Amino acid sequence: MAAVLEVAGLTTVFHTRTGVVRAVQDVSFSVEAGETLAIVGESGCGKTMTALSLMRLIPTPPGQITAGTVRLAGTDLLGLSEAGMRKMRGSQIAMIFQEPMTALNPLLTIGRQIAEMVSLHENISRRAANARAVEMLQQVRIPAPERRAREYPHQMSGGMRQRAMIAMALACRPKVLIADEPTTALDVTIQAQVLDLIDDLRRELGTAVVLITHDLGVVAEVADRMIVMYAGRKVEDGRTKDLFADPCHPYLQGLLASVPRFGAAEGARLRDIPGIVPPLHDLPHGCAFAPRCACAVGACRDTVPPLEPKRPGHTAACWVT
Amino acid sequence: MNDALYYARRYPLGVAGVIILIVFVLTAVFANVVAPFDPLTTNAKASLAAPGSRYIIGADMMGRDMLSRMIHGARISLAVALGATCIGSGFGAMLGLASGYLGGWFDLITQRIAEIMQSLPLLVMALVITASLGPSLVNTIIAIAIPLIPNVARVIRANVLSLRELNYVEAARAVGMGRMRIALVHVLPNTLAPLIVLATAQLGSTILTEASLSFLGLGVPEPYPSWGRMLSESAAEYIRSAPWLVIFPGLAISLVVFGANLFGDALRDILDPRQGD
Numbered sequence: 001m002a003a004v005l006e007v008a009g010l011t012t013v014f015h016t017r018t019g020v021v022r023a024v025q026d027v028s029f030s031v032e033a034g035e036t037l038a039i040v041g042e043s044g045c046g047k048t049m050t051a052l053s054l055m056r057l058i059p060t061p062p063g064q065i066t067a068g069t070v071r072l073a074g075t076d077l078l079g080l081s082e083a084g085m086r087k088m089r090g091s092q093i094a095m096i097f098q099e100p101m102t103a104l105n106p107l108l109t110i111g112r113q114i115a116e117m118v119s120l121h122e123n124i125s126r127r128a129a130n131a132r133a134v135e136m137l138q139q140v141r142i143p144a145p146e147r148r149a150r151e152y153p154h155q156m157s158g159g160m161r162q163r164a165m166i167a168m169a170l171a172c173r174p175k176v177l178i179a180d181e182p183t184t185a186l187d188v189t190i191q192a193q194v195l196d197l198i199d200d201l202r203r204e205l206g207t208a209v210v211l212i213t214h215d216l217g218v219v220a221e222v223a224d225r226m227i228v229m230y231a232g233r234k235v236e237d238g239r240t241k242d243l244f245a246d247p248c249h250p251y252l253q254g255l256l257a258s259v260p261r262f263g264a265a266e267g268a269r270l271r272d273i274p275g276i277v278p279p280l281h282d283l284p285h286g287c288a289f290a291p292r293c294a295c296a297v298g299a300c301r302d303t304v305p306p307l308e309p310k311r312p313g314h315t316a317a318c319w320v321t
Numbered sequence: 322m323n324d325a326l327y328y329a330r331r332y333p334l335g336v337a338g339v340i341i342l343i344v345f346v347l348t349a350v351f352a353n354v355v356a357p358f359d360p361l362t363t364n365a366k367a368s369l370a371a372p373g374s375r376y377i378i379g380a381d382m383m384g385r386d387m388l389s390r391m392i393h394g395a396r397i398s399l400a401v402a403l404g405a406t407c408i409g410s411g412f413g414a415m416l417g418l419a420s421g422y423l424g425g426w427f428d429l430i431t432q433r434i435a436e437i438m439q440s441l442p443l444l445v446m447a448l449v450i451t452a453s454l455g456p457s458l459v460n461t462i463i464a465i466a467i468p469l470i471p472n473v474a475r476v477i478r479a480n481v482l483s484l485r486e487l488n489y490v491e492a493a494r495a496v497g498m499g500r501m502r503i504a505l506v507h508v509l510p511n512t513l514a515p516l517i518v519l520a521t522a523q524l525g526s527t528i529l530t531e532a533s534l535s536f537l538g539l540g541v542p543e544p545y546p547s548w549g550r551m552l553s554e555s556a557a558e559y560i561r562s563a564p565w566l567v568i569f570p571g572l573a574i575s576l577v578v579f580g581a582n583l584f585g586d587a588l589r590d591i592l593d594p595r596q597g598d
Contacts (some may be wrong), residue, residue: 055495090497097495107510116506117496170495277375 003030004208005176007092010051010068019064019281023049023063025232027163031176031208033217036199036225038211038240040255044277046232047212051178054210055095056085073158091121098181099291100162104153110137111149114168121172136167140197142269159190163197177202178210183218187277195222216259220244228252231277231288232305238314248316249292287319295320328591335587341580349395356389360546369563379565381555387565390546391573398577401462402524408466411528413473414512416435420474421481422504423556435471443468447530448539466528469523476519496558506556509523514580514592521588527583532574548574 012024024046031037038048052058054066056077070077072093077085089095097103105113114133119126130149137145140163153161162182179198183191199222202209211223219226219240226243228236228251236249240283249251255272275292276282284291290300297320299305305317329336348355357377372379378387418430438446443465450464484490485508495504534540535549535564543550548570553564 057491057494086497086499088497089495095492097488099488103492105489105493105507105511108506117326117498120497120502163372168492200507 002032004033004073005210006030006069006071007050007067008052008071009313010050010053010070011066012049013061013066014063014290016281019307022232022283023280024053026069027227027229027232027234029033029227029234029237031210032179033175033203034206034224035225036202036209036211038213038219038226039229040213040219041093041229042214042255044280045229046280047214048180049232050229051095051180051210051212054176055089055093056080057095070207087121090117090169090174091172092174093176093178094172094174095178095180096162096165096169096182098184099163100158100185103160106153106259109150109152110156110164112312114149114171117168118171119249120277122279130250132171133167133180136171137164139165139170139201140167142167142241157190158186162186162190162194166194166197168197170205173205175209176208178212179301180212181214182211184213184215191218196308198222216255218243228255231283232306233288233317236316237291237307238311238316242314244309246311246314248310248314248321249289249318250295250321251289254292287317328587332587334583338528338580338583338585339589341576342584343576345395345580348364348392349399352392352396353452353506356386356392357495358386358389360385360390360393361544367465367558369383369566371563372565378517379563381551381566382559382563384564387551387569390551391548391569394546394548394551394570394573395577397458397541398528398531398574400458401541402527402581404462404529405465405469405531406520408462409469409523410473410516413470414477414509414516416470417474417477418481418504418509418512422485422500422508428478431474435474438468438471440474441468443526444530444533447534448537451534451539454541458541458545459558460535461540464534466529468529471522473516473519473553476515477512481508484508516594518585518589521581521585523579524585528581529572529578566572 007030008028010024010027014021027050029037039045040048041047049058054070054077058065065078072088075088077088082090104110107199111130111133114136115126115129118124118132119129132297134145134149137148142148142160142163148156156164167200180197184192186194194216198209201207205282211218213219223240224240226240227234228249230251236243236247236252243252244256254271257271258273260270273292278288278291284301286299286301286303287293287296287305293300299319305319307315310316310321362385364496366384368382368384369380376386380386381390407580416431420428446468447464450467451460452459454464490503490507492501531540531547532549532552535547537552538550538553540549549583551570552567554561559566
């Protein structure tokens with residue numbers, strides 16, 4: 001199947017007083033229709049900035065997308081005018097955010113907010129837009145959708161609001177849904193429900209999903225493929241199954257070793273990755289992970305390792321492995 | 322309805338303010354019905370009549386019934402208070418919204434102008450404006466409204482600055498909403514609570530400013546009865562011989578301003594709990 005979203009060489013920088021912060025550097029990936037791609041990495045590694053760059057929602061200035069292409073079903077999003085991009089947002093590519101409690105306007109009913117967004121992109125009557133809102137609420141499995149559509153955000157729980165957000169994001173059947181840590185702010189039981197919902201809708205509607213998360217458990221559960229980011233760069237890319245079974249980059253190896261597992265020996269300690277992510281305005285010369293890496297060699301400190309295939313369909317950027 | 326009862330019980334002073342304001346508004350609206358005499362008809366025989374059975378709170382030097390003049394004066398005060406507050410708040414809100422939401426050079430220039438305007442006291446600026454426009458009811462309203470604009474604009478701007486960073490504004494952008502639409506649909510309605518609080522808080526001061534302007538002879542011109550001018554005409558000459566000419570308009574002004582402030586305070590506590598003490 002052809003890729004619906006193709007990102008190549010995406011580079012986003014922020015001009016700050018302390019220098020140029022390279023938030024996203026030379027990131028490339030593609031997503032097919034109906035596929036889930038996970039972007040994984042710890043806080044501040046550029047996951048969210050990558051997502052915002054795709055949506056062209058980077059605050060400019062100080063932020064700036066300096067290189068790369070983002071092709072959505074053949075259209076280069078980075079080449080569009082602001083008005084052209086606005087038409088794409090919501091109708092072709094939509095995004096849901098981490099914090100469902102504040103992502104809805106407290107003064108408007110849920111139904112009104114969804115209808116507002118539908119009528120923005122489609123030339124339909126208010127009544128039809130309202131009907132679509134109720135239909136979407138039903139599709140995200142909110143019970144009594146007619147009644148809920150007339151309610152305000154404060155009358156709903158966090159999980160319910162995140163569903164409403166998903167309903168809004170998918171109301172115009174976008175080809176790509178970017179979910180930025182959609183479950184981080186929710187209870188564990190609700191997390192599973194919301195993830196299942198996104199997964200089901202992906203299957204029903206054929207939407208490509210870009211799931212941004214730092215939760216490897218979530219990735220293992222729902223993502224077909226994943227990319228691992230570190231300090232603004234993509235360091236590993238491949239099928240989720242392969243990456244979990246045989247991680248090539250020491251960073252992913254470290255991440256996987258830090259996750260508790262069933263069946264581990266009692267009293268066994270989790271391994272952490274020593275050190276912290278380097279500041280993005282002052283990255284080391286070579287591999288950004290080298291200062292924290294146990295197997296770093298001389299080359300790691302001099303030159304940034306290129307992404308190269310390590311196994312079939314599995315690339316990583318590392319000199320050692 | 323239940324909410325109203327709940328708040329009424331919690332803020333008895335606010336209720337007192339509301340009652341004062343309701344009486345004031347009803348008096349102004351039904352002035353023709355309530356007033357026992359025509360406020361403009363003079364009667365030489367009744368000049369400076371003391372309070373009594375015919376003229377309940379006395380008559381002025383031209384023999385016009387004080388009570389009727391005060392009742393009609395409520396109309397002027399109400400018109401000025403509502404008119405100036407609405408115009409000032411409306412323009413101020415729009416300016417604050419644009420300033421906070423657009424940012425950049427527009428914000429910079431607007432805010433510097435607002436600061437210059439705020440460095441002048443309300444009354445002084447109103448004085449200058451009405452002196453240059455000439456005395457009339459509309460000009461008085463404009464003169465009082467303009468100095469209100471910077472205050473409102475700054476409060477709304479501060480509010481917009483925090484609102485525009487909220488997730489639902491970002492989310493609205495993520496579904497393809499334009500800046501204008503976000504400003505009007507998502508940002509503006511969320512500034513209404515502080516706007517209402519601010520507007521009510523200023524009701525009292527607009528009434529006071531109108532009275533002060535009229536006292537200085539720059540407010541609503543003769544023959545319309547204005548509380549402020551009733552005070553100014555009588556104060557110097559008659560305060561000893563006919564004190565009721567001074568006491569009652571003064572009382573009316575104080576009472577309405579008091580009521581407006583009580584109401585404004587209660588409203589602030591209800592709508593904006595963060596600022597409550």
